[in-house]
Amino acid sequence: MDILTKILAVGIFGCLLTTAAAAQPGVNIYDTPRNVPSKQVFAETGKRVKMDDFQGKFVLAVFWSRHCVPCLAEMKALQKFVDRTKNDGIKVILISPKEEWQGGFSEQKRFLARLGAPEIEPYVDNKSDLAAAFGIFSSPVTVFISRNGKEIGRIRGSARWDHPEVIEYIYKIKAEHG
Secondary structure, three states, X not given: OOHHHHHHXXXXXXXXXXXXXXXXXXXXXXXXXXXXXXXXXXXXOOOEXXXXXXXXXXXXXXXXXXOOHHHHHHHHHHHHHHHHHHHHOEEEEEEEEHHHOOOHHHHXXXXXXXXXXXXXXXXXXXXXXXXXXHOOOOOOEEEEEOOOOEXXXXXXXXOOOOOHHHHHHHHHHHHHHO
16 A cells, blocks of 8 residues: 555545544533543643642643544634633643654644644643543543533544534533533
């Protein structure tokens, strides 16, 4: 199989996954909030951060990969979501595997800027420990974390973040559970 055929196959597979995710959105809001894992991620400053360090904020923690076609496709819309909601008590963070960023955070920031998401806070997950502790083994997955530091739900797969109905739904989740 030549390289062009491989690229085409990966692209088609990614489109199929995106279509499947759009057809059956994997939104799951829990009846009972769950504790978040105590594993740490690293901020751009080098500071170690746990998910419960964000207490007092409603957080959407988006687990993504630079090799995930649906992840890349949703970045510009996610930035529009952030722009629309950042003054309303919703914090969006991106968490990706550390090993994907040989050039560190400067490489990641340039990459996000090219995708149209320059203002979303990136974090790296050393050895994917936090993702594994959450039971996340594919991407994208968005974890909803309430203001009291509990996981209240997830979205498995892509979302149309800049769509008014999605924004309204997130506000509703925040009001009811946040």
